Amino acid sequence: xxxxxxxxxxxxxxxxxxxxxxxxxxxxxxxxxxxxxxxxxxxxxxxxxxxxxxxxxxxxxxxxxxxxxxxxxxxxxxxxxxxxxxxxxxxxxxxxxxxxxxxxxxxxxxxxxxxxxxxxxxxxxxxxxxxxxxxxxxxxxxxxxxxxxxxxxxxxxxxxxxxxxxxxxxxxxxxxxxxxxxxxxxxxxxxxxxxxxxxxxxxxxxxxxxxxxxxxxxxxxxxxxxxxxxxxxxxxxxxxxxxxxxxxxxxxxxxxxxxxxxxxxxxxxxxxxxxxxxxxxxxxxxxxxxxxxxxxxxxxxxxxxxxxxxxxxxxxxxxxxxxxxxxxxxxxxxxxxxxxxxxxxxxxxxxxxxxxxxxxxxxxxxxxxxxxxxxxxxxxxxxxxxxxxxxxxxxxxxxxxxxxxxxxx
Amino acid sequence: xxxxxxxxxxxxxxxxxxxxxxxxxxxxxxxxxxxxxxxxxxxxxxxxxxxxxxxxxxxxxxxxxxxxxxxxxxxxxxxxxxxxxxxxxxxxxxxxxxxxxxxxxxxxxxxxxxxxxxxxxxxxxxxxxxxxxxxxxxxxxxxxxxxxxxxxxxxxxxxxxxxxxxxxxxxxxxxxxxxxxxxxxxxxxxxxxxxxxxxxxxxxxxxxxxxxxxxxxxxxxxxxxxxxxxxxxxxxxxxxxxxxxxxxxxxxxxxxxxxxxxxxxxxxxxxxxxxxxxxxxxxxxxxxxxxxxxxxxxxxxxxxxxxxxxxxxxxxxxxxxxxxxxxxxxxxxxxxxxxxxxxxxxxxxxxxxxxxxxxxxxxxxxxxxxxxxxxxxxxxxxxxxxxxxxxxxxxxxxxxxxxxxxxxx
Numbered sequence: 001x002x003x004x005x006x007x008x009x010x011x012x013x014x015x016x017x018x019x020x021x022x023x024x025x026x027x028x029x030x031x032x033x034x035x036x037x038x039x040x041x042x043x044x045x046x047x048x049x050x051x052x053x054x055x056x057x058x059x060x061x062x063x064x065x066x067x068x069x070x071x072x073x074x075x076x077x078x079x080x081x082x083x084x085x086x087x088x089x090x091x092x093x094x095x096x097x098x099x100x101x102x103x104x105x106x107x108x109x110x111x112x113x114x115x116x117x118x119x120x121x122x123x124x125x126x127x128x129x130x131x132x133x134x135x136x137x138x139x140x141x142x143x144x145x146x147x148x149x150x151x152x153x154x155x156x157x158x159x160x161x162x163x164x165x166x167x168x169x170x171x172x173x174x175x176x177x178x179x180x181x182x183x184x185x186x187x188x189x190x191x192x193x194x195x196x197x198x199x200x201x202x203x204x205x206x207x208x209x210x211x212x213x214x215x216x217x218x219x220x221x222x223x224x225x226x227x228x229x230x231x232x233x234x235x236x237x238x239x240x241x242x243x244x245x246x247x248x249x250x251x252x253x254x255x256x257x258x259x260x261x262x263x264x265x266x267x268x269x270x271x272x273x274x275x276x277x278x279x280x281x282x283x284x285x286x287x288x289x290x291x292x293x294x295x296x297x298x299x300x301x302x303x304x305x306x307x308x309x310x311x312x313x314x315x316x317x318x319x320x321x322x323x324x325x326x327x328x329x330x331x332x333x334x335x336x337x338x339x340x341x342x343x344x345x346x347x348x349x350x351x352x353x354x355x356x357x358x359x360x361x362x363x364x365x366x367x368x369x370x371x372x373x374x375x376x377x378x379x380x381x382x383x384x385x386x387x388x389x390x391x392x393x394x395x396x397x398x399x400x401x402x403x404x405x406x407x408x409x
Numbered sequence: 410x411x412x413x414x415x416x417x418x419x420x421x422x423x424x425x426x427x428x429x430x431x432x433x434x435x436x437x438x439x440x441x442x443x444x445x446x447x448x449x450x451x452x453x454x455x456x457x458x459x460x461x462x463x464x465x466x467x468x469x470x471x472x473x474x475x476x477x478x479x480x481x482x483x484x485x486x487x488x489x490x491x492x493x494x495x496x497x498x499x500x501x502x503x504x505x506x507x508x509x510x511x512x513x514x515x516x517x518x519x520x521x522x523x524x525x526x527x528x529x530x531x532x533x534x535x536x537x538x539x540x541x542x543x544x545x546x547x548x549x550x551x552x553x554x555x556x557x558x559x560x561x562x563x564x565x566x567x568x569x570x571x572x573x574x575x576x577x578x579x580x581x582x583x584x585x586x587x588x589x590x591x592x593x594x595x596x597x598x599x600x601x602x603x604x605x606x607x608x609x610x611x612x613x614x615x616x617x618x619x620x621x622x623x624x625x626x627x628x629x630x631x632x633x634x635x636x637x638x639x640x641x642x643x644x645x646x647x648x649x650x651x652x653x654x655x656x657x658x659x660x661x662x663x664x665x666x667x668x669x670x671x672x673x674x675x676x677x678x679x680x681x682x683x684x685x686x687x688x689x690x691x692x693x694x695x696x697x698x699x700x701x702x703x704x705x706x707x708x709x710x711x712x713x714x715x716x717x718x719x720x721x722x723x724x725x726x727x728x729x730x731x732x733x734x735x736x737x738x739x740x741x742x743x744x745x746x747x748x749x750x751x752x753x754x755x756x757x758x759x760x761x762x763x764x765x766x767x768x769x770x771x772x773x774x775x776x777x778x779x780x781x782x783x784x785x786x787x788x789x790x791x792x793x794x795x796x797x798x799x800x801x802x803x804x805x806x807x808x809x810x811x812x813x814x815x816x817x818x
Contacts, residue, residue, distance in 0.1 A: 054737060055740040055741070055742075055749055056737055086733060087733045087765065087766060087767065088767065089750070089766020091766065122731070123733035123766070123767050124733075125767075315814070317810070324493070324495060324533075325531065327465050327531065328463060328495070330465055331464040331466065340464060340465045356496065357499070398811070400723075400810075401723055404723035404724070405727035
């Protein structure tokens with residue numbers, strides 16, 4: 001059961017002018033399942049992407065990077081579930097390119113203008129024939145008002161479709177931001193979601209596409225973790241169709257830039273949180289906030305040590321205030337000169353530890369009360385400086401093991 | 410159920426002349442449980458220790474380091490289970506010292522000649538009064554032929570007592586090595602076991618104690634992992650009583666030094682493996698061997714990424730040859746310039762992947778056959794150099810979650 005999360009209603013996901021979506025059942029791995037999604041962009045759309053840091057990155061990720069770098073603009077996106085086309089060597093690259101070529105022919109654009117995405121099982125050959133055969137149905141389905149179907153079309157072990165919209169006024173014009181994401185396991189820093197797509201009809205300068213995508217990822221998808229496994233296929237794409245008619249935004253520091261960034265970050269963060277809320281086996285949503293570090297990087301390092309500790313995560317699952325496990329994770333996070341006598345620990349409003357030991361006023365009933373909640377904030381003070389950082393994660397339950405032990409069956 | 414591991418019989422754990430052990434039920438946390446162990450050394454024993462790298466190290470670890478550094482020799486060791494005396498601040502240090510003082514008085518030695526060890530729940534005050542009250546019974550129980558009771562006396566979530574012995578001939582004299590260990594969760598590199606004690610009657614030079622302890626830990630306890638959580642209390646102690654009467658060994662490079670090291674490493678490795686075999690919820694024993702690295706450190710880094718991946722570990726649990734998960738872990742291990750087209754993967758004798766993709770001759774039935782075994786070797790080739798390293802771990806099952814969600818109840 002996802003934590004305080006339900007699928008959006010179709011009408012809550014607002015269409016983005018200049019951006020159409022079509023979904024089909026191509027039988028990539030199983031029949032009777034929406035597993036093929038195409039996204040069609042009118043000429044002039046600006047696109048930026050952020051991809052997995054895994055050195056074993058999947059073939060479609062390599063092809064996406066090449067096609068974005070080629071700079072011919074993006075006219076179409078094709079996404080399949082059921083097969084990740086990762087760990088597939090040279091043959092995988094050929095199959096990813098064949099997918100692009102097939103869609104490019106139907107659209108009469110160049111293959112470099114198509115970005116391919118795959119998610120699913122690793123190290124099995126991508127069934128390009130089935131994807132090609134499914135393209136006509138996906139294209140026939142294409143319309144602007146189709147975001148919910150796309151959110152469903154990219155799901156794998158997700159239990160809930162993930163999408164959000166927001167509107168803002170920029171330079172006197174109303175602009176819309178809509179995004180979808182998928183992912184529930186193999187989720188970790190350095191491009192955290194498996195797949196995320198965020199589109200707006202605002203106009204932005206082409207040079208702003210990559211900085212915008214990076215800044216949005218840093219504030220959202222790169223701060224969530226379910227199990228610490230970085231996928232081979234993680235991808236986050238930002239699309240600006242420019243149809244809102246505002247003068248193109250050239251800087252994130254301008255008033256208009258900030259307004260757009262805020263609206264997009266709100267949607268991106270909601271999508272990233274949705275991935276944690278739907279984390280494999282998750283029963284709780286945990287915010288890990290680390291303060292008092294010398295820099296944000298060391299705060300993040302400590303936050304991830306806590307967020308990845310199986311012992312901490314099982315204690316949250318059990319609602320057991322065995323909070324020494326959090327202190328232990330702080331201690332092994334890798335800060336060599338950490339002074340344990342300066343460590344503070346809060347659980348929501350409860351002051352658990354001070355000066356590295358149990359707070360004199362702390363009572364286990366208070367810790368227990370917070371641990372039973374479905375949303376919990378862990379706040380750690382390092383007492384070394386003024387920097388902070390935040391990571392979002394979930395607990396670790398029997399169902400995580402069941403899901404991952406049974407995933408392929 | 411531990412993996413191919415059963416408790417040793419009492420007569421398999423050979424006594425070490427000059428080293429007596431006594432065990433008692435002190436009711437530290439629960440009644441009716443062997444939870445207090447003392448070890449008594451005759452004057453002249455040489456002792457070396459290796460301790461947790463966790464910056465949040467427990468009070469007894471801090472006191473052990475102080476007392477070893479003081480250089481007055483070690484005459485006694487006192488170990489309690491049920492309470493880790495970690496995350497207890499200044500008060501924890503006072504209580505650890507009180508324990509040493511109480512035992513020192515009874516033995517008429519100085520408190521600096523006593524080393525304290527604690528394992529159990531974190532962030533609760535150590536019940537020194539109960540430990541003090543239990544000391545007479547533990548001392549009355551002391552005898553050389555008591556290793557199995559000690560192995561039982563230091564258990565926490567262990568399901569099986571862990572101990573091993575070996576004999577060797579050094580300079581014409583028969584020497585004996587006996588060790589015990591405990592630990593089943595919160596196990597990871599940089600001092601991996603919770604507690605390990607390895608004693609020999611061989612004579613060694615005092616200056617060799619620390620190098621010997623480090624070298625033994627590196628080849629055994631520092632190469633095993635259950636869940637990636639580094640404990641606050643991990644300790645490994647090497648004791649040489651000198652009663653065998655050989656001329657004291659001054660170098661590990663001499664014939665005698667090598668003979669002793671080999672015998673001690675064999676016991677240390679057996680004890681370290683026993684911890685993995687009894688890993689919380691373990692159903693399989695996995696050897697992760699990484700070859701072809703530029704140096705051993707990067708091989709170890711890749712081996713630990715594989716050994717810590719919850720997705721890899723649940724796949725082993727399920728006997729599911731979803732081996733792409735191993736490639737993904739290799740990719741995110743943090744080697745920035747890794748060339749995925751050079752990666753090789755074997756599962757025992759089965760060649761799974763070559764050049765970063767599936768091996769043409771690989772058939773899933775072959776992977777399935779190996780995955781069903783209770784002992785599996787994962788062999789990864791990086792294709793970058795000649796270095797290798799090996800890590801031992803276990804799989805990740807429903808029972809791991811159950812044990813850690815229920816540990817304190």
